Amino acid sequence: xxxxxxxxxxxxxxxxxxxxxxxxxxxxxxxxxxxxxxxxxxxxxxxxxxxxxxxxxxxxxxxxxxxxxxxxxxxxxxxxxxxxxxxxxxxxxxxxxxxxxxxxxxxxxxxxxxxxxxxxxxxxxxxxxxxxxxxxxxxxxxxxxxxxxxxxxxxxxxxxxxxxxxxxxxxxxxxxxxxxxxxxxxxxxxxxxxxxxxxxxxxxxxxxxxxxxxxxxxxxxxxxxxxxxxxxxxxxxxxxxxxxxxxxxxxxxxxxxxxxxxxxxxxxxxxxxxxxxxxxxxxxxxxxxxxxxxxxxxxxxxxxxxxxxxxxxxxxx
Amino acid sequence: xxxxxxxxxxxxxxxxxxxxxxxxxxxxxxxxxxxxxxxxxxxxxxxxxxxxxxxxxxxxxxxxxxxxxxxxxxxxxxxxxxxxxxxxxxxxxxxxxxxx
Numbered sequence: 001x002x003x004x005x006x007x008x009x010x011x012x013x014x015x016x017x018x019x020x021x022x023x024x025x026x027x028x029x030x031x032x033x034x035x036x037x038x039x040x041x042x043x044x045x046x047x048x049x050x051x052x053x054x055x056x057x058x059x060x061x062x063x064x065x066x067x068x069x070x071x072x073x074x075x076x077x078x079x080x081x082x083x084x085x086x087x088x089x090x091x092x093x094x095x096x097x098x099x100x101x102x103x104x105x106x107x108x109x110x111x112x113x114x115x116x117x118x119x120x121x122x123x124x125x126x127x128x129x130x131x132x133x134x135x136x137x138x139x140x141x142x143x144x145x146x147x148x149x150x151x152x153x154x155x156x157x158x159x160x161x162x163x164x165x166x167x168x169x170x171x172x173x174x175x176x177x178x179x180x181x182x183x184x185x186x187x188x189x190x191x192x193x194x195x196x197x198x199x200x201x202x203x204x205x206x207x208x209x210x211x212x213x214x215x216x217x218x219x220x221x222x223x224x225x226x227x228x229x230x231x232x233x234x235x236x237x238x239x240x241x242x243x244x245x246x247x248x249x250x251x252x253x254x255x256x257x258x259x260x261x262x263x264x265x266x267x268x269x270x271x272x273x274x275x276x277x278x279x280x281x282x283x284x285x286x287x288x289x290x291x292x293x294x295x296x297x298x299x300x301x302x303x304x305x306x307x308x309x310x311x312x313x314x315x316x317x
Numbered sequence: 318x319x320x321x322x323x324x325x326x327x328x329x330x331x332x333x334x335x336x337x338x339x340x341x342x343x344x345x346x347x348x349x350x351x352x353x354x355x356x357x358x359x360x361x362x363x364x365x366x367x368x369x370x371x372x373x374x375x376x377x378x379x380x381x382x383x384x385x386x387x388x389x390x391x392x393x394x395x396x397x398x399x400x401x402x403x404x405x406x407x408x409x410x411x412x413x414x415x416x417x
Contacts, residue, residue, distance in 0.1 A: 029388050035381070035403050050388075134342040136380070151323055175323045185407075187373035188326035207342060207376065208326065219415045226415045 003069065003078035004106045006052035014066070018057065025053040051103040054111075061111055068110070080109060132195035132204035139188070139208040141178060143215045143225075146272045147248040149180035154208070176208070181274030183223050186210045218247065223278025225271045230287045231255055244282065246270065253282065261286045333370035343379045350379065358382070358397040378404070 007014050010024045031037060032045040039045065055061045072078055137156055145152070154174050176190065187207050194204025212220055219226040229244065239257035243250050251270060259265075263284045271278025291297045303309075340347040354362050354369070359378065363370050371379075378400050385396040 026389055035406065131341065133344065136342075177323050177325045179326070179328055182328060184411075185373065185377070186328055187376055188328060190324050190326045193324060204341065205338075209373075209377070214414075221411050221415045 001078055001105055001109060003072040003074060003076045004051075004104060005069075005072075005074035006055050006065065008074055009048050009052040010056060012056075016056075018059075021053070021056045025049060025057070029053075047103070051107050054103070055107070065110065078106070130198045131201045132197040134204040134207055135194040136207045136209070138211055139176070139178075140211050140213055141182070143212055143218055143220060144247045145178050146182050146212075147180065147246075150178045152176055152178055156206075174206075181272060181277075182210050183272050183274075183278070184210055184212050184220060185222075215247075220272070223272040223274065223276065224281055225278065226281045226283060228285050229253075229255075229265075229282040230285050231259065233286055233288060236260065236284065236286045244280075246280070251280070255284070259284050259286075333372060334376065336369040336371070339371045339376060339379060342376055343383050345379070345383055349383075353379075353382070353393055353397070356393060358393055 007016070010016075010021060010028065012020055012024045016024070028049050029046065032039060032042045032049060034043045034046055037046075055065050068080060135156070137154070139152065139154055141150070141152065144150075152175075154176050155171060156174065157171055174190070174193065176188070178188070182188065187209050190206040190208065192203045193206035196203045217227060225246075227244065229242070231240070231242065235242070235255055236259040237257070239255055239259070241252055241254050244253050251267065253265065253267060255265070261284060265282040265284065267280040267282065269277040270280035289296060291300050334342065336347050336350055340350050343350075350359075353359055359375060361372065361374055361378075381400045381403060382393070382396040385391045385399050386393065391399065
């Protein structure tokens with residue numbers, strides 16, 4: 001296990017005041033906030049910042065960390081001595097055991113003894129009851145999964161309380177059936193798959209927020225699917241029926257006569273399926289054949305002569 | 318859990334969360350949620366026959382607001398304003414993605 005220098009993570013000296021630590025955390029939390037940050041590693045950095053802040057903003061944890069970490073360098077191999085935490089009391093405030101799932105093994109090893117663990121480890125067990133916490137995670141799916149449903153293996157890192165009553169981080173793999181009709185931003189709730197309850201109380205739930213991987217053809221908005229549909233000039237001018245391949249099956253769509261680039265066709269109920277199925281939105285894009293042969297050039301020249309068409313005329317009127 | 322065991326989840330929006338369930342999911346007290354609802358900071362909260370029910374949208378909003386209040390000591394109204402802006406950002410990003 002590598003030693004983590006929380007002071008270095010927050011960019012503050014070891015003698016920083018509580019106010020300086022708070023200020024440094026807020027400044028970096030703004031920079032790496034996952035919702036707005038453009039940094040590539042924003043989410044990982046935010047987790048590090050939260051972890052460093054959970055230790056340095058808490059006087060009890062900071063005092064213990066300072067005593068234990070004296071002389072260690074960041075990344076140096078580290079193993080806390082047995083019973084190093086004797087004489088310290090950790091209230092577990094500022095973060096929940098569920099959130100600790102995002103923290104490092106280093107943190108779990110040092111500060112795993114939370115109130116929850118304490119309750120497990122003492123006479124409170126059997127008298128004290130509390131439902132386990134809900135856990136949150138994101139699940140990345142393919143668009144096709146929303147059409148057909150799928151079973152996905154999801155790997156999660158979650159805190160668990162071991163036989164000694166310490167919180168340890170455990171990797172676990174779940175096989176989850178993804179229901180048909182799921183869409184981005186929706187939450188799949190797995191009852192009883194969160195943190196275990198205390199004293200026989202039920203476990204918490206696992207909330208999986210759905211995200212889609214970018215699709216090479218379709219763009220997804222809620223339940224609606226958008227697709228750019230290239231058509232030849234004569235198909236657009238004269239109208240035609242084209243076959244559109246969907247994530248599941250295909251569809252024949254009538255292109256109306258006189259269709260132009262930028263026009264949108266809506267096919268109701270052919271988006272992501274469900275009780276309120278989404279729509280399929282086809283963005284027409286007229287594609288010109290290249291004038292790269294004598295025959296093609298002759299055809300364009302005939303059109304130029306016969307049609308007397310000026311596409312800029314409309315803008316002048 | 319056995320490897321072959323398959324968990325079947327329920328989709329929120331077709332199954333709503335109660336006030337207590339939402340509070341537990343965000344690690345807040347139910348009173349925190351009630352105060353925010355009463356102050357009009359959860360515009361999408363719905364009450365059916367006097368019982369509050371929440372969608373996945375409310376879950377994401379509540380988690381965001383709680384984090385903003387905790388990380389920046391933001392007053393609830395400021396956290397709600399930030400949540401409004403972040404939701405609008407999500408919407409605009411989704412539109413940008415659709416535009417290709």
